[in-house]
Amino acid sequence: MTGDDVLEILDTLRKAGADVWIGGGWGIDALLGRQTRPHRDLDLMHRQEQEPAVVAALAEAGFTESLNWRPVRFVVADTAGREIDLHPLAFTPDGRATQASPEPGRPFIYPAACFVTGVIQHRTVPCLSAEQQVSFHQGYEPTDHDRHDMARLREAFGIATHF
Secondary structure (H helix, E strand, O other), X not given: OOHHHHHHHHHHHHHOOOOXXXXXXXXXXXXXXXXXXXXXXXXXXXXXXXXXHHHHHHHHOOOEEEEEEOOXXXXXXXXXXXXXXXXXXXXXXXXXXXXXXXXXXXXXXEOHHHEEEEEEOOEEEEEEOHHHHHHHXXXXXXXXXXXXXXXXXXXXXXXXXXX
């Protein structure tokens, strides 16, 4: 997944009227304002009620569903091998959001302040905050990419991470 791919996908979803935020590796690189490593996929959070528009826009762009773990997440891919990992969020009136988790009754929490902007290829894009990224990188054995990403956040923002 290239930076051009990310911007193309964001444009497709914006034209469909969908609000999305970048998470994962591309989200961290957006916070840093530069690509620091290759990315296999694109993680996007979207408003749960906009999911039909998200799915329709991506289908029109050639993406088909390859994994369904709803209500937690689902994945779409195209014939070029680009993958998008989609995470539906339920927002509250004060701007907070929750995402279903594999543990019933224990949703993932998104504080209102975690919805920020970053930069990909000199363009401002919506993404998750550094603090939210650190929060989501807890509770599992980190990969080399996770270690790389957390090191970049520590260097750039002075944020403490658990690895």
